[in-house]
Amino acid sequence: YSAKETRNGWKRYETRMNLKAKEKLLLENDLRMALELGQFYLAYQPLVDLQSDTLVGAEALLRWKHPQKGVIPPSEFIPLCEENGFILPLGEWVLRNACEQMMRWRGAGFPPIILSVNLSIRQFRQHDLCARIANILADTGMQPQWLELEITESIMADVAYATAMLEQLKKLGVRISIDDFGTGYSSLYYLKRFPIDKLKIDRAFVNDVLTDRNDAAIVSGISAMAHNLELKVTAEGVENEGQVAFLKGLKCQEAQGYFFSRPVPPEEFVALYETHRNKKESAG
Ligand code: C2E
Ligand code: MG
Ligand code: MG
Ligand code: MG
Numbered sequence: 001y002s003a004k005e006t007r008n009g010w011k012r013y014e015t016r017m018n019l020k021a022k023e024k025l026l027l028e029n030d031l032r033m034a035l036e037l038g039q040f041y042l043a044y045q046p047l048v049d050l051q052s053d054t055l056v057g058a059e060a061l062l063r064w065k066h067p068q069k070g071v072i073p074p075s076e077f078i079p080l081c082e083e084n085g086f087i088l089p090l091g092e093w094v095l096r097n098a099c100e101q102m103m104r105w106r107g108a109g110f111p112p113i114i115l116s117v118n119l120s121i122r123q124f125r126q127h128d129l130c131a132r133i134a135n136i137l138a139d140t141g142m143q144p145q146w147l148e149l150e151i152t153e154s155i156m157a158d159v160a161y162a163t164a165m166l167e168q169l170k171k172l173g174v175r176i177s178i179d180d181f182g183t184g185y186s187s188l189y190y191l192k193r194f195p196i197d198k199l200k201i202d203r204a205f206v207n208d209v210l211t212d213r214n215d216a217a218i219v220s221g222i223s224a225m226a227h228n229l230e231l232k233v234t235a236e237g238v239e240n241e242g243q244v245a246f247l248k249g250l251k252c253q254e255a256q257g258y259f260f261s262r263p264v265p266p267e268e269f270v271a272l273y274e275t276h277r278n279k280k281e282s283a284g
Contacts, residue, residue: 043265
C-alpha cells in the first residue's frame with residue numbers, strides 16, 4: 001500500500017459510513033411518519049397442529065409498506081426501532097391491530113384460534129405492560145386465553161424482573177411462548193421455573209434437520225425436554241414434507257413455515273381460515 005492509496009481507501013470508507021448514517025436518519029424520520037400515515041400492516045402465518053393437520057393459530061408479523069422502497073421486512077427496521085424506543089408505540093399498535101383483526105374474524109363466524117404476537121424486550125421491560133395489554137383486551141373484546149405473547153430468551157438476563165412480569169402476565173390470562181428457542185442466552189433451570197406455555201424451536205435448527213445429525217439431535221432434544229416439562233413445542237421454518245414427517249416422529253405438536261404458508265395479508269389469511277372451518281364442519 002502507498003500512503004495515498006491508504007488515505008483514499010479510508011476516505012472511501014468514511015463516505016460510505018456517512019451515507020449509512022444519513023440513510024439511518026432518513027429511515028428514522030420515515031418510521032415516525034409511517035405510523036401516522038398507516039404504512040404498517042400485519043401479515044399472518046398459520047400455526048398448524050401436526051397430528052390433526054389443522055390450523056390452530058396465527059402469528060402476526062409486522063410489515064412496512066414504504067411508498068418508495070416497497071414492502072420492508074422487519075429485520076430492516078425493528079432493530080432501529082428497538083434502538084430508538086419507537087418499538088414501544090409501534091409494538092402497542094401491533095398488539096391492538098392484531099386483536100382487532102382477530103375479533104373481526106371471530107365476528108364473521110370463524111372459530112377461535114391462537115393469536116401469536118411478538119413482544120420486544122423493551123416492551124417486556126415496561127412496568128405498566130400488563131395494564132396496557134389489559135386495556136387492549138378490554139377495548140377489543142379479545143379473550144386473554146387466545147392471545148399468545150412471544151418473547152425471547154433475552155428476558156432471562158434479569159431473572160427477578162422476568163419472574164415478576166411473567167407472573168403478572170399469567171394472571172392476566174395470556175399465554176407465553178419462547179421464540180427462537182435455542183439461539184439465545186438460556187438457562188434450563190429458569191425454563192422450568194418461569195410460567196411458560198410453549199417453546200418455539202428456531203428455524204436455524206429445523207432447516208437442516210434431515211441432513212445434519214447435530215441439528216436433528218438438537219430438535220429432538222428440545223422436543224423431548226419440552227414434553228417432560230409439559231410445555232408445548234412449535235417448530236419454526238418448516239419448508240418440506242420430510243421435515244413434517246421427522247417432527248411428527250418426535251411428537252412435536254405444532255409447526256409453522258413456508259410448507260404450510262408464507263405470512264400473508266389478512267385478506268389472504270381468510271382463505272386459509274375458511275378451509276379450516278370447512279374441515280372442522282365436515283369432521284364433526
Ligand atoms: P420470528 O418471530 O421468529 O418470526 C418468524 C420469521 O420466520 C418471520 O420472518 C417469517 O416470515 C419467517 N419464516 C416463517 N416460516 C419460514 C420458513 O419456512 N422459512 C424461512 N426461511 N423463514 C420463515 P419475518 O416476518 O421477516 O420476521 C422476522 C422477525 O422480526 C420475527 O422473527 C420477529 O422476531 C421480528 N418481528 C416481526 N414482527 C414483529 C413485531 O410485530 N414486533 C416485534 N417486536 N418483532 C417482530
Ligand atoms: Mg415469532
Ligand atoms: Mg420473534
Ligand atoms: Mg422465531
